[in-house]
Amino acid sequence: xxxxxxxxxxxxxxxxxxxxxxxxxxxxxxLFSLALLLAPSSALAQPLSIxxxxxxxxxxxxxxxxxxxxxxxxxxxxxxxVGSRFEAPGRSGFAHLFEHLMFMGTARAPTKMFDGWxxxxxxxxxxxxxxxxxxxxxxxxxxxxxxxxxLEADRMKELGPLMTQKKLDAQRDVVKNERRQRSENTPYGVxxxxxxxxxxxxxxxxxxxxxxxHRDLEAxxxxxxxQFFATYYDPANASLVVAGDFDPKxxxxxxxxxxxxxxxxxxxxxxxxxxxxxxxTTLTSVVRDTIEDRVELSRVFMAWQSPKRxxxxxxxxxxxxxxxxxxxxxxxYKALVYEQKLAQSVEVSQNQGTLxxxxxxxxxxxxxxxxxxxxxxxxxxxxxxxxxxVKDEELSRAKNMVDAAFVTRMQSVRERASILNAYEAAVGxxxxxxxxxxxxxxxxxxxxxxxxxxxxxxxxxxxxxxVPKKGGAK
Amino acid sequence: MKRxxxxxxxxxxxxxxxxxxxxxxxxAPPTSAAPSASAPTPSASADSFGPRPExxxxxxxxxPAPVVYTATNGVTVWLVxxxxxxxxxxxxxxxxxxxxxxxxxxxxxxxxxxxLDEGAGARSAIDVSRDVDALGATLATTSDADTSTASLTVLxxxxxxxxxxxxxxxxxxxxxxxxxxxxxxLWQNSLKARASDPDATARxxxxxxxxxxxxxxxxxxxxTSASAKAVTLDDVxxxxxxxxxxxxxxxxxxxxxxxxxxxxxLDASFSSWKPAAKSAALPIVTPPAPxxxxxRVVLVDRPEAPQSVIAVVRxxxxASDPDAxxxxxxxxxxxxxxxSRINQDLREEHGWSYGASSRISFSRGTGMIVxxxxxxxxxxxxxxxALLKDIDELAKKGLTQDEVDKTRAxxxxxxxxxxxxxxxxxxxxxxxxxxxxxxxxxxxxxxxRDQATAADLNKLAAKYFDPKDAIVVVVGPRAQVEPAIAAxxxxxxxxxxxxxxxxx
Numbered sequence: 001x002x003x004x005x006x007x008x009x010x011x012x013x014x015x016x017x018x019x020x021x022x023x024x025x026x027x028x029x030x031l032f033s034l035a036l037l038l039a040p041s042s043a044l045a046q047p048l049s050i051x052x053x054x055x056x057x058x059x060x061x062x063x064x065x066x067x068x069x070x071x072x073x074x075x076x077x078x079x080x081x082v083g084s085r086f087e088a089p090g091r092s093g094f095a096h097l098f099e100h101l102m103f104m105g106t107a108r109a110p111t112k113m114f115d116g117w118x119x120x121x122x123x124x125x126x127x128x129x130x131x132x133x134x135x136x137x138x139x140x141x142x143x144x145x146x147x148x149x150x151l152e153a154d155r156m157k158e159l160g161p162l163m164t165q166k167k168l169d170a171q172r173d174v175v176k177n178e179r180r181q182r183s184e185n186t187p188y189g190v191x192x193x194x195x196x197x198x199x200x201x202x203x204x205x206x207x208x209x210x211x212x213x214h215r216d217l218e219a220x221x222x223x224x225x226x227q228f229f230a231t232y233y234d235p236a237n238a239s240l241v242v243a244g245d246f247d248p249k250x251x252x253x254x255x256x257x258x259x260x261x262x263x264x265x266x267x268x269x270x271x272x273x274x275x276x277x278x279x280x281t282t283l284t285s286v287v288r289d290t291i292e293d294r295v296e297l298s299r300v301f302m303a304w305q306s307p308k309r310x311x312x313x314x315x316x317x318x319x320x321x322x323x324x325x326x327x328x329x330x331x332x333y334k335a336l337v338y339e340q341k342l343a344q345s346v347e348v349s350q351n352q353g354t355l356x357x358x359x360x361x362x363x364x365x366x367x368x369x370x371x372x373x374x375x376x377x378x379x380x381x382x383x384x385x386x387x388x389x390v391k392d393e394e395l396s397r398a399k400n401m402v403d404a405a406f407v408t409r410m411q412s413v414r415e416r417a418s419i420l421n422a423y424e425a426a427v428g429x430x431x432x433x434x435x436x437x438x439x440x441x442x443x444x445x446x447x448x449x450x451x452x453x454x455x456x457x458x459x460x461x462x463x464x465x466x467v468p469k470k471g472g473a474k
Numbered sequence: 475m476k477r478x479x480x481x482x483x484x485x486x487x488x489x490x491x492x493x494x495x496x497x498x499x500x501x502a503p504p505t506s507a508a509p510s511a512s513a514p515t516p517s518a519s520a521d522s523f524g525p526r527p528e529x530x531x532x533x534x535x536x537x538p539a540p541v542v543y544t545a546t547n548g549v550t551v552w553l554v555x556x557x558x559x560x561x562x563x564x565x566x567x568x569x570x571x572x573x574x575x576x577x578x579x580x581x582x583x584x585x586x587x588x589x590l591d592e593g594a595g596a597r598s599a600i601d602v603s604r605d606v607d608a609l610g611a612t613l614a615t616t617s618d619a620d621t622s623t624a625s626l627t628v629l630x631x632x633x634x635x636x637x638x639x640x641x642x643x644x645x646x647x648x649x650x651x652x653x654x655x656x657x658x659x660l661w662q663n664s665l666k667a668r669a670s671d672p673d674a675t676a677r678x679x680x681x682x683x684x685x686x687x688x689x690x691x692x693x694x695x696x697x698t699s700a701s702a703k704a705v706t707l708d709d710v711x712x713x714x715x716x717x718x719x720x721x722x723x724x725x726x727x728x729x730x731x732x733x734x735x736x737x738x739x740l741d742a743s744f745s746s747w748k749p750a751a752k753s754a755a756l757p758i759v760t761p762p763a764p765x766x767x768x769x770r771v772v773l774v775d776r777p778e779a780p781q782s783v784i785a786v787v788r789x790x791x792x793a794s795d796p797d798a799x800x801x802x803x804x805x806x807x808x809x810x811x812x813x814s815r816i817n818q819d820l821r822e823e824h825g826w827s828y829g830a831s832s833r834i835s836f837s838r839g840t841g842m843i844v845x846x847x848x849x850x851x852x853x854x855x856x857x858x859x860a861l862l863k864d865i866d867e868l869a870k871k872g873l874t875q876d877e878v879d880k881t882r883a884x885x886x887x888x889x890x891x892x893x894x895x896x897x898x899x900x901x902x903x904x905x906x907x908x909x910x911x912x913x914x915x916x917x918x919x920x921x922x923r924d925q926a927t928a929a930d931l932n933k934l935a936a937k938y939f940d941p942k943d944a945i946v947v948v949v950g951p952r953a954q955v956e957p958a959i960a961a962x963x964x965x966x967x968x969x970x971x972x973x974x975x976x977x978x
Contacts, residue, residue, distance in 0.1 A: 048559075070558060071890055072533065108523060112813070112822065119813045120876065121529040122883030141532035141887050150527050173825025173850075180780040181828045181848045187670045261522055294776070296666040329604035338600065341656065344663050366663055397608045404610030404629055407561055411895040 048407060048437075050416050052430050053248065059264040060236025063255055064420050064430050066243040068413065074145040074244040076138045077417040078152055079425050081239075082232035083132040084212070085205030085355065086271060093175065093212015094220055096129040098228055100171035102136065103127075106158040111167065114151055121147055131206055132354040133425050139414050142245035146254065149242070153258035156238065160229025163222050172217055179211045187295045188466050198287050198462045199303050199358060205273050206355060235259060236267040239424045243417035278308040278356035283460040290465040297344055299364040300374055303462040306359040306455045309352035309426055313451040315439040317359055320448050321348040322398035323390050324361070324381070329397075331381050332361065342369045342377055354426070359455055371465060382456050389449035402440060532883055534924050535890045537916040540726070540903060541733060547745045549720045552913055553736060554728040554899055562633055562729030563896035565625035565904035566644050570717035571617045573690035573759045573838070579705050581697020583617040585661055586713040590615045590624055592653040595642030599653050602639060611636045615643065618695055620759075620838040621908035622717060627897050630730045634739055641743030644718060654707040662702050669972035672783045672949045675774055676846070680787040680947040682974030683772045684842055690761040691839065698973040715750035722755055724907035728899040758910075761839035764789050770945050771959055773967035775952035782854040782950025783846070786861055788943045790843040793836045793909050797934055799919040800926035801834055803881035804935045807873045808832045808865065809845050811884060815864045816845055826853040830861070838909050843938060854950055855958030862941050869939040872932030881931075885923045 052066045087094045105111035118125055123140025138148045183189040193209045200207045240259065242251055276282065283305065307313040324332045325348030336343035344364040351358045361382075365374050409415045423432040540552035575582045591606075591613060592599040606613045611628035624644050628636035668674045678694045685692035693701065725744070727736060749755070768788070776782075791798045802810070809816045809832025816830040827847045835841030845865060849857040873881070892898050906915040926934075946964060948955055959967055969977040 071894055072535075073887075073890055073894075108521070108526065112818070115813045117526070119811055119884065120880045122532050122880075122887035124811060124884075124887075139887075139891070141529070141883070141890070143532055144527075144529035146527035147529050150523060154523060170822065170825055174821055174828060177781070177821075177826065177848070177850055178828040180850065185672055185779055185781045185848065187667070258523060294670050294779075296670045297663060327603045327607040329600050329607065334600065337660075338656070341659070344660060344667070364667075366659070367666065393608075397604065400610035401607055402610075404561075404612075404627075407559055407629060408627065408895075408897075410559055411561070412891075413894070414891075 047434070048410055049431065049433060050410070050420060052420055054424075054430055057235065057256065057260050059260065059262055060234070060267060061259050061262070062239040062424060063252075063259075064239065064241045064424060065248050065251065066241065066416060066420060067246065067248050068243065068416075069245045071413065072142045072245050073413050074140055074142040074148065074242065074246055075413050075417040076145070076148045076152055077241040077243070077421045078136045078156070079239045079421045080134045080233055081132075081237050081270070081425060082134055083130050084208065084210040085131045085273075086232065087208070087212075090216055090219060091212075091224065092208040092216040093210070094216070094224065094228065095134060096210055096212065097171060097175050097217060097220060098225065099127050099129045099134050099136075100175055101163065101167060101225060102155055102159060104159075104163075104167040104171065106154055106162050108154045108158070109151055114155065117147060118144070118151065123148065129210055131210060135418070135421065137414060137417065145242070145246050145251065149251070149254055149258055152240070153262065156233060156235065156259065157262040160226045160233065163225045163229070165222055168220065168222055168225060172220065175211075176214060176217060179214065179217075183211060188293065188299055190291055190293055191299075191301050191464060191466055194289060194291060194464060195301060195303055195358075195462065198289060198464060199283070199305060201282050204276055204282070205271065206353065230265070231268050234264050234266070234268065235262045236264045239421055241417045241421045241424075241430075243420070244413040273355045276355065278305070278311060281305040281457065281460050283457075283462070286459060287462045288464075290467055292469045293466050295466055295468055297364050297367060298371065298465060298467045299362065300371065300378075301462070301464040301466070302361040302378065303464070304359045304455055304457065304460070306350060306357040307451070308356045309354060310436065310439070313455065314350065314352060314357060316443050316448045316451040317350040317357070317455060318352075319395060319398045319402070319440065319443055320385070320390070320452055321350045321359070322401055323394045323448070324348040324385070326398070326401060331385065332363070332378065335381050336363060336374070336377050340377055342366060342374055375463070379458065382452070382458070385449065386453045386456065390445050390452075392445050395443070395445050395448060399440060399443075406437070532886050535886050535893075535920065537889060537893060537920055539917060540913045542913050543733065545725065545737070545740050545744065547720055547741075547747060549740075549744060549747070550724045550907075551736070551740065552724060552726045552903055552907060553731075553733055554903070555730075555732060556728055556896055556899070557730050560630040560730050561627065561896055562630055562727065562731050563625065563627040563900040564637070564640065564725065564727045565623050565900045566640070566723055566725055567621055567623045567904040567908040568718055568723045569621060569758050569908045569910065570756045571620045571622055572693065572695040573619055573761055574713075574717065574756050575690075575693065575697075575701075576709070577688070578701060579697075579709060580693035580701035581661070581695070582705050582709055582713050583622055583717065584695050584697070585657070585702075585705060586710045586717065587615045587617045587622045587624070588661075589649060589654065589657060589710050590643045590647045590714075590718075592657055593648035593650050594639075595646040597639070597642065602643065605635075605639055609636055613640070613643070619691055619835075619841075621905060623904050623908070625897075625900060625904070633731065634742070637739050637743040641747065645744065645747035647714065649707060649711050649714070651707060654710070658702070658705070661696070662699065665697065665699050665702055668696075672776055672779065672781075672848070675776075675972045676783040676785055676947055676949045678972065679772060679774055679949070679970050679974045680785050680844065680945065681842070682970070683770070683945045683947060684787050684789065685764045689764065690759055691837070691841075694974070698975075700973070712753060715753040716756045719749045719755050720744070720747045721749055724904070726900050726904045726907060728903070729896040759838070760792070763840035766943070768943050768945055769941070769965065771964050771967040772945060772947045772970050773952060773955065773959070774947075774949040774970050774972060776949050777951050777953070779949075779951050780851055781848045782851050782948055782955055783848050784854065784858055784861065784950075785844055785846045785947040786865060786941060786944045787842055787844045787947060788938075788941070788945065790834050790841045790938060792838060792840050794838070794911060796922070797937070798834075798836075799922040800930055801934050801938060802923055803885060803926060804868070804873065804931050804939065805832055805834050805843065806881040806884055807877040808868050808939065810881075813880075815868065816847070816861060819860050819864055820847050820849065820857055824853070824856070824860070826850050826857045836905065836909075851950055851954055854948065854955050855962045858946065858948070858959070858964065859962045862946070865939055865941045865944075868935050869941070870936070872935050873928060875928065878928045878931060882924060885920070889920055
């Protein structure tokens with residue numbers, strides 16, 4: 001019982017936040033981590049590739065088609081390469097607010113009708129925003145695919161110029177309630193707001209949380225919206241995946257007709273993080289904070305800057321996260337929860353990002369256990385890894401968990417569309433899966449140990465405690 | 475409109491508001507029909523996009539019927555073959571759950587399920603977890619109101635090893651005192667933590683309020699601090715012996731395996747599972763419908779909270795009720811999807827909330843219908859009034875034609891998606907099996923859902939959605955919320971604590 005959460009279910013930090021109410025539960029970290037893994041080598045008789053074709057329209061839009069007639073479902077997934085790290089000073093939360101505004105209508109599809117027509121045809125949709133990108137997806141009976149394409153092309157072409165104060169105000173209120181619900185009225189939710197600030201310097205694009213501050217959300221104007229649309233919602237900055245039960249000839253020509261007419265001003269520049277290097281932490285000491293919240297049990301978040309997505313060390317650290325925190329036999333769970341009985345739960349994750357990742361250890365203390373005892377116990381286990389390394393048996397277990405998660409995820413057309421666009425956005429290759437899998441398959445115990453040493457520096461990390469309010473948790 | 479997975483799913487755990495599988499329903503409540511009709515669409519000929527494509531009605535989807543047979547030890551097996559990916563999901567389901575918890579021992583069924591993998595057969599607690607992980611499998615043991623399940627999803631090449639572990643977990647749990655002590659402590663701590671989660675608290679409280687003290691469905695499936703304290707390892711052992719019995723179990727399997735491959739694997743792993751000799755099987759409990767009184771208002775104080783969780787809860791139907799399938803569509807119109815009435819009203823029209831939704835529980839006895847939202851504290855009164863008005867209008871006036879069509883299309887679409895993954899197939903069938911609904915239930919229900927007419931749906935709306943038979947639950951700061959409740963014209967609230975007990 002009370003199994004520690006699997007990595008896939010895990011942390012909110014560094015993760016996308018969704019439009020809400022979808023059928024998806026946390027899209028969170030997963031986009032890659034989940035996706036990727038591979039079986040050690042043994043494994044699968046058949047390779048798990050997702051067949052696709054990729055092309056580019058003259059206006060720069062990337063088009064990826066994955067045909068599969070297993071179920072009568074069609075999925076459209078559109079990624080725009082913009083996320084919270086592109087936000088202007090004083091406009092934190094804007095990329096995500098904008099994501100909400102993408103549903104507020106055009107001349108062809110007036111407010112409410114994007115959802116109305118799609119759901120009327122038996123479909124549904126959702127969207128999410130991370131630090132690095134914004135992703136929209138629609139799922140419907142395959143007979144409704146022409147409608148999905150018509151709606152997506154329409155908003156890609158028209159939405160910005162038709163923005164109004166009324167539309168903006170409506171979604172601003174919704175987003176402020178999203179912030180209240182997820183971060184302010186949910187136990188430990190405040191960690192999502194505080195961790196990025198502690199982990200990255202003010203000049204780093206990951207310094208502020210994706211959801212943004214109430215003040216900055218209030219400050220957003222209609223002109224901001226129009227400008228943001230004109231800059232980032234350009235076809236040359238987008239990638240369209242169509243997956244499922246369709247005829248690629250018919251769909252290809254309809255994509256050319258609908259999306260091909262959208263003008264482009266060219267792909268915007270990615271500001272990146274010029275003065276930062278993901279292999280070198282900017283932390284020079286232990287950065288501490290303690291926040292009182294409406295919680296019953298104290299929880300510590302330890303976080304480090306770690307190598308960016310797909311960089312050397314990324315797969316090793318993802319595997320290390322499993323070795324440390326997945327299952328009762330994992331190092332931290334076994335030591336802190338099972339044997340020493342200091343902790344209630346453990347979650348460890350490598351949250352991958354384009355500019356750098358975050359390695360996070362989250363431990364909830366049992367009642368009455370002192371903070372320094374928890375920290376000392378975590379440190380002892382991390383030290384054992386840094387000095388003694390991980391065992392082959394532990395590593396192979398981690399690889400198998402990842403492998404199975406990958407296979408499981410491949411069942412759904414929606415997930416396959418999402419995987420294709422995730423790889424396209426990250427490395428410009430929707431079929432990167434085999435290389436990605438290889439980086440897990442090839443990881444060695446020695447490599448994992450080396451990156452543990454290099455990354456989990458005892459004296460350059462964040463330690464955030466969320467503790468019960470004095471005088472009771474209520 | 476997918477049905478309320480919160481009462482249902484061993485796999486899909488229902489985070490209430492924005493998390494779980496949810497259907498959608500929608501559009502065009504009366505007010506939005508107008509804009510759509512009169513939308514300033516550019517004239518079709520002039521528009522480079524051409525006219526809006528109008529999708530044909532999607533075809534009805536017929537869920538595959540499981541092949542049913544009896545394994546050599548007498549256990550009934552339901553199998554759905556699915557040969558795309560090398561993956562298999564299996565669940566062992568028994569018809570006992572929280573409704574069978576003895577008085578004062580709420581949570582016993584759930585904690586018994588959770589103790590199954592804390593050491594079983596030749597494996598210690600750590601070994602079970604390690605070996606499952608080493609196979610890349612996932613193992614889950616849990617229970618809800620009426621059922622308990624142990625389920626495993628595993629790559630085909632590891633079937634035999636995976637089944638062997640599952641067989642031990644179900645038939646040969648060790649129930650060692652040392653493991654019990656730890657699990658019991660963790661359980662009690664998690665109940666303390668539950669009290670600080672407003673969504674979890676709302677679920678505990680509305681269940682308690684609707685069913686009333688001592689009703690088998692009144693207590694939370696994971697118990698309360700008081701009941702957890704009272705449960706002993708002997709209780710767990712005896713619950714296991716009387717609930718987890720092969721003669722009342724169904725084994726549900728979906729995935730990349732044939733009957734010929736499956737039969738010897740099941741025999742090897744489950745043939746030694748025998749009914750415990752000294753104890754009798756638990757009776758199958760069908761609790762009575764809740765009796766009220768309503769309407770009432772129940773408040774849990776959460777000082778200074780930035781949002782209030784509000785819920786309108788009333789009795790629904792039993793899963794076996796002929797009304798149940800079509801009721802999903804009525805619920806879909808109210809709160810089953812993004813374009814549903816209450817989400818459009820509280821979120822899109824007013825910006826009071828990040829989302830509002832409604833669900834119908836799926837249980838052996840009469841369950842609940844719950845409409846639910848987290849709302850900005852300052853708008854608690856307005857949001858409550860709007861929620862009640864939306865429900866009342868649905869009950870009085872029924873669905874629009876757009877809603878009738880939409881919910882039918884959504885029901886079809888959702889079913890197709892539900893049958894994409896083997897875990898979802900197994901979860902749905904295991905629940906149907908444990909509730910005694912029969913292997914053809916999914917097919918029957920899908921036809922009933924599909925064929926319900928506007929008149930049928932409107933009759934159900936009137937019968938099941940009258941808010942006069944409801945309880946309003948609010949988890950929020952009393953100082954602000956109590957005056958808002960009064961201003962909304964609602965009765966004075968009863969105060970409850972986070973475990974659902976009245977506050978004196």
